[in-house]
Amino acid sequence: xxxxxxxxxxxxxxxxxxxxxxxxxxxxxxxxxxxxxxxxxxxxxxxxxxxxxxxxxxxxxxxxxxxxxxxxxxxxxxxxxxxxxxxxxxxxxxxxxxxxxxxxxxxxxxxxxxxxxxxxxxxxxxxxxxxxxxxxxxxxxxxxxxxxxxxxxxxxxxxxxxxxxxxxxxxxxxxxxxxxxxxxxxxxxxxxxxxxxxxxxxxxxxxxxxxxxxxxxxxxxxxxxxxxxxxxxxxxxxxxxxxxxxxxxxxxxxxxxx
Amino acid sequence: xxxxxxxxxxxxxxxxxxxxxxxxxxxxxxxxxxxxxxxxxxxxxxxxxxxxxxxxxxxxxxxxxxxxxxxxxxxxxxxxxxxxxxxxxxxxxxxxxxxxxxxxxxxxxxxxxxxxxxxxxxxxxxxxxxxxxxxxxxxxxxxxxxxxxxxxxxxxxxxxxxxxxxxxxxxxxxxxxxxxxxxxxxxxxxxxxxxxxxxxxxxxxxxxxxxxxxxxxxxxxxxxxxxxxxxxxxxxxxxxxxxxxxxxxxxxxxxxxxxxxxxxxxxxxxxxxxxxxxxxxxxxxxxxxxxxxxxxxxxxxxxxxxxxxxxxxxxxxxxxxxxxxxxxxxxxxxxxxxxxxxxxxxxxxxxxxxxxxxxxxxxxxxxxxxxxxxxxxxxxxxxxxxxxxxxxx
Numbered sequence: 001x002x003x004x005x006x007x008x009x010x011x012x013x014x015x016x017x018x019x020x021x022x023x024x025x026x027x028x029x030x031x032x033x034x035x036x037x038x039x040x041x042x043x044x045x046x047x048x049x050x051x052x053x054x055x056x057x058x059x060x061x062x063x064x065x066x067x068x069x070x071x072x073x074x075x076x077x078x079x080x081x082x083x084x085x086x087x088x089x090x091x092x093x094x095x096x097x098x099x100x101x102x103x104x105x106x107x108x109x110x111x112x113x114x115x116x117x118x119x120x121x122x123x124x125x126x127x128x129x130x131x132x133x134x135x136x137x138x139x140x141x142x143x144x145x146x147x148x149x150x151x152x153x154x155x156x157x158x159x160x161x162x163x164x165x166x167x168x169x170x171x172x173x174x175x176x177x178x179x180x181x182x183x184x185x186x187x188x189x190x191x192x193x194x195x196x197x198x199x200x201x202x203x204x205x206x207x208x209x210x211x212x213x214x215x216x217x218x219x220x221x222x223x224x225x226x227x228x229x230x231x232x233x234x235x236x237x238x239x240x241x242x243x244x245x246x247x248x249x250x251x252x253x254x255x256x257x258x
Numbered sequence: 259x260x261x262x263x264x265x266x267x268x269x270x271x272x273x274x275x276x277x278x279x280x281x282x283x284x285x286x287x288x289x290x291x292x293x294x295x296x297x298x299x300x301x302x303x304x305x306x307x308x309x310x311x312x313x314x315x316x317x318x319x320x321x322x323x324x325x326x327x328x329x330x331x332x333x334x335x336x337x338x339x340x341x342x343x344x345x346x347x348x349x350x351x352x353x354x355x356x357x358x359x360x361x362x363x364x365x366x367x368x369x370x371x372x373x374x375x376x377x378x379x380x381x382x383x384x385x386x387x388x389x390x391x392x393x394x395x396x397x398x399x400x401x402x403x404x405x406x407x408x409x410x411x412x413x414x415x416x417x418x419x420x421x422x423x424x425x426x427x428x429x430x431x432x433x434x435x436x437x438x439x440x441x442x443x444x445x446x447x448x449x450x451x452x453x454x455x456x457x458x459x460x461x462x463x464x465x466x467x468x469x470x471x472x473x474x475x476x477x478x479x480x481x482x483x484x485x486x487x488x489x490x491x492x493x494x495x496x497x498x499x500x501x502x503x504x505x506x507x508x509x510x511x512x513x514x515x516x517x518x519x520x521x522x523x524x525x526x527x528x529x530x531x532x533x534x535x536x537x538x539x540x541x542x543x544x545x546x547x548x549x550x551x552x553x554x555x556x557x558x559x560x561x562x563x564x565x566x567x568x569x570x571x572x573x574x575x576x577x578x579x580x581x582x583x584x585x586x587x588x589x590x591x592x593x594x595x596x597x598x599x600x601x602x603x604x605x606x607x608x609x610x611x612x613x614x615x616x617x618x619x620x621x622x623x624x625x626x627x628x629x630x631x632x633x634x635x636x637x638x639x640x641x642x643x644x645x646x647x648x649x650x651x
Contacts, residue, residue, distance in 0.1 A: 040297075042297075070374075071377055071379060071442055072374055073382075074368045074373075074374060075373070075377075091372045092362060092368075093360055093361070093362050093363070093365045093368050093369065094362035095359075095379055096300040097379045097439070099297065100301055100443060100446075103443070103445050103446070108297045109297060110361075111288055111295070112290040112291060114286065114287075116288060116362065197445055202445045203445075210441040210442050211376075211439075211442045212376065213441075214441060215375070215377075222427065225427055229422075229426055230419075232328050232329065233328050233422065233423060236329050236330035
């Protein structure tokens with residue numbers, strides 16, 4: 001069963017311990033200056049944003065059908081069975097199609113490196129395999145970021161909305177967006193106000209389906225189109241061949257007569 | 259040997275110097291130092307122009323090959339070699355551009371071993387790789403003729419039908435797939451340009467551009483190399499261009515009509531201005547011009563109409579790849595001067611290589627005739643259309 005994170009913005013106190021735990025886990029620099037940065041970057045996989053005394057966290061959504069994995073020409077991204085969408089740097093050629101393809105704009109780039117890597121939250125895959133929770137969920141003092149099985153977390157989120165309907169916007173962001181994600185968000189404000197793409201805009205269709213509709217036709221298209229092209233070639237050259245063959249015949253006949 | 263310093267040679271040297279400086283910055287300080295690309299704008303001028311426009315502008319190769327060999331329109335035979343040369347150089351330079359844009363170009367060969375068949379980029383990469391090889395073989399006969407090598411010419415002659423079919427198949431695939439690349443971002447690309455029909459529109463416009471580019475390059479090289487211009491060929495291409503533009507314009511209209519966008523595209527706005535610019539340059543002006551018989555029969559009229567439509571389709575590719583993302587991102591992207599200088603350097607290299615090839619290889623009809631007289635394989639014309647006429651021998 002797929003693991004997931006449930007982030008409940010109403011429980012978040014903005015302590016940013018998830019940020020520092022994430023940095024430590026991924027061996028990224030972290031100090032007061034970086035803590036003050038309010039955007040994700042190649043050295044900041046997750047960020048806690050503040051707006052009107054309310055907090056919101058951003059991190060890779062770990063889509064059930066990740067656009068990055070489908071887009072990558074060398075398959076440097078893949079979704080593990082535990083849920084994380086991970087990145088194999090040694091495959092990457094640096095085309096950055098993943099960054100353009102991601103509806104949540106999560107992959108970031110080492111723009112000033114000579115041998116740049118794509119950087120994003122990878123949901124602590126080694127910890128998950130070892131049966132531990134993610135670093136951010138483990139350190140969260142209020143339980144705002146909660147780790148668990150995706151189905152359990154969905155049930156819990158639905159229950160929280162049911163029990164406190166006045167507190168929450170009545171939806172779980174990530175339940176169906178782009179076919180579902182492994183990061184689920186509950187909030188008292190619309191997540192769109194913090195820069196998340198609107199549900200209506202990204203829709204419930206997994207992004208890889210949009211290209212898949214075309215790509216799935218390619219294997220059939222190649223033989224059919226080759227035959228059509230070959231056929232056109234044959235027909236348009238047939239007349240000349242016949243004429244040439246006839247000319248050859250008459251020449252031969254003339255030759256044998258002599 | 260003394261080389262005269264003409265105006266264009268000075269320009270060329272300046273462009274190369276600026277480009278080499280940018281190349282140094284690119285490889286020593288990274289993409290961030292050389293470009294205005296950011297996490298919000300991961301694809302900039304190099305993808306928008308060098309790659310999308312570059313491949314589109316090299317479409318002349320498969321269009322002319324298709325007309326002359328596939329449909330056996332021998333009247334256009336004299337433009338085959340210039341068109342194949344332009345396409346071959348175009349794809350080589352596209353690969354050069356890619357080496358600048360890829361973050362880790364030294365791993366470009368990973369494409370061949372870590373394949374992801376779901377990726378449009380993978381398909382484009384494989385097609386471009388194979389098609390460049392095909393173009394290389396289509397281009398080879400002129401080199402063999404130059405060095406009077408008879409055996410390999412015969413060898414290429416035998417596989418030419420395969421090259422023709424393969425080249426057109428691969429072009430169909432990747433010209434359309436460059437549009438499919440953008441299908442995965444319905445929430446990011448502006449609805450003026452995001453449409454499920456993107457692959458069809460990209461392929462359709464590649465054919466128009468291929469024809470326009472052939473007119474442009476024939477006229478241009480006639481001027482530059484003092485060649486005689488075959489008007490009948492240009493007129494034929496111009497007529498085909500008019501039809502292709504009409505088909506493309508109708509496709510665009512149909513697309514907007516079916517998506518209920520007609521009301522929106524006439525409302526003024528940032529994106530609308532760029533769309534209007536694109537549509538008027540690509541369709542309205544050249545179609546109007548070419549509708550007059552006087553224009554269709556005059557070399558300068560055909561040249562002008564072609565150049566305008568080329569500018570229109572370049573605008574289209576830049577709209578799809580850059581302008582169409584600005585609303586989503588929330589700010590504008592303007593390439594840094596170093597980005598421009600690399601692009602200019604690549605274009606300048608293209609012109610220089612074309613000039614060198616024309617100088618030393620039998621590319622144009624009169625040179626081709628002379629070379630053929632030299633080679634004289636069984637007193638039969640070598641390579642090119644005549645060869646295929648004898649394919650059944």
